[in-house]
Amino acid sequence: MSPTPRAAGLLVIAALSALVIPPWLAAGLCLAIVAAVVADAWPARHLPDLERRVPRSLARGVPAEMSVTADGGAASRLSVRQPAPPDVRIEPQENPNPLRATITVMRRGRHRLEPAATKNQGPLGLGAWYHRAGTGDELIVYPDLPAARRLAVAVRQGRFAEEGRRSRGPLGLGTDLERIRDYQPDDDIRQVNWRATARRGSPMSNQWRVEQDREIICLIDSGRLMSAPIGDRTRLDAAVDAVAAISAVADEIGDRVGVVAFDRTIRRQLSPRRAGGVAVVAAIFDLEPTLDESDYALAFQTVASAKRSLIIVQTDLLDSAAARPLLEATRILSRRHAVVVASILDDDLQQQVETPAANLAEAYRTVAALTVLEERAEVARQLRGTGVEVVEAPLRLLSSACVGAYLRARSRARL
Incomplete structure (x- = not known):
């Protein structure tokens, strides 16, 4: 358990108040603030349940969506932080619960995504518990x-x-005639069927089986x-x-x-x-x-x-x-x-x-x-x-x- 910046600020004010009020009263204020920190943080002491959804496999340099959701009970205020290993970009890395982020891996191969970290504050925001929740995941990152x-697809569609x-036009010339069809602008000149063109009066092409x-x-x-x-x-x-x-x-x-x-x-x-x-x-x-x-x-x-x-x-x-x-x-x-x-x-x-x-x-x-x-x-x-x-x-x-x-x-x- 740790005091939050809010609690630390209150303690500083209470300590400085000894300059204008009796010291014993200032000490009492400090003790009261410490007690409030403990009382505030106590309901949030439990390790939150964590659910992380991240793609098992990604492509290098291609962004993907991920999320981390923590459940620490109704009496707590949760924020979630996802550490990013080298060559992995997570934006944003920290957010109030739940964390919805974009993950982009810049290097192919195997990477380990460490467990998420949670900050579990009490209702007054005076005390907080910090946990590493969940387990690490291996990311499989493929090339582009x-x-x-x-x-x-471009090859298939010509x-x-x-x-x-x-542009190369449709795939290959092949050696086996499949059908005769209307000429297309991207057709190779060798595909033109001149006899069929003369009969039809319009350009015709041979389509060969690849x-x-x-x-x-x-x-x-x-x-x-x-x-x-x-x-x-x-x-x-x-x-x-x-x-x-x-x-x-x-x-x-x-x-x-x-x-x-x-x-x-x-x-x-x-x-x-x-x-x-x-x-x-x-x-x-x-x-x-x-x-x-x-x-x-x-x-x-x-x-x-x-x-x-x-x-x-x-x-x-x-x-x-x-x-x-x-x-x-x-x-x-x-x-x-x-x-x-x-x-x-x-x-x-x-x-x-x-x-x-x-x-x-x-x-x-x-x-x-x-x-x-x-x-x-x-x-x-x-x-x-x-x-x-x-x-x-x-x-x-x-x-x-x-x-x-x-x-x-x-x-x-x-x-």
Whole structure:
């Protein structure tokens, strides 16, 4: 039990009253206030019953509603406070009972939400009891699944378009004719049925049945290079978001999707399967980067014996020396599989190069940034020379760029 600020203020006034009234009377006032504090707080001494409603799983950066309701009896005045662990935002954190708040988790993975704290005051607000009520909860935080679903829906509806490219129109060309229909503005010119167009006098298009059951394997580098920060997250966070988007699109199309996460060892592995998007996300949502150098040869050996697949590698193209193991491994892998290597373009480096240097220090930074960009461009050139498609995109566009590479591989019959 503790006195409230109101009780503390009354005690100060009573103590100061000794300057104008007899000390024994001031002491009596202080004792009376202490007795009032005890009497006021006594009915509120019981541990309140607490009910906390919070989603078991959330998506990174997506707000969700939560509530904490405490029942301490009719004779008490309750307020509730919910402590927030690192990377978790709760607004507001404290409120008179009940607490209704918005929770946003900024980092995927597993987080522990500590028990709520209650302040249980007596009717006069002189004394209060402080309790930790309830139990802790584990929060499961997935990557940006809403963004992944939006990309999948856009692909299904023929609205998917990468920045700088026209909309793809309906999915794929396929090889089996399904039906002949009216021409749509987004149709590929190869879909036009010229004989049907001549007969009808209006443009007609072939609609092809999209091939399904292709195999997509996402390789995620979770080693040292992927621990580097980019924006408000790490490079690995961006890679996991991209894999979630690829998996959602694969489910929409009907392809089989799997994942391998690696550093110097194989850390996670899930073989390709139909409707595998949920399983892929469950396998990698709590993947964290390590400080180990990544063994590309080991990772590629893991998938080398699979049937011809699209292998999408999420990594960082730092420089020729760091990328040498990747180059050696992709030369072998690309003989059997279609390979895409995806990496994030650092906007800060590009901005540094494009901004005129104001002093010598800025000039040195510009030269350093230009050197890094030239090294990355050289690595990308060498990878393309082995038959690999290289995807380089800013953080906000990486997921859609990877989905675009996936769809291009399908339309070119590379799978």
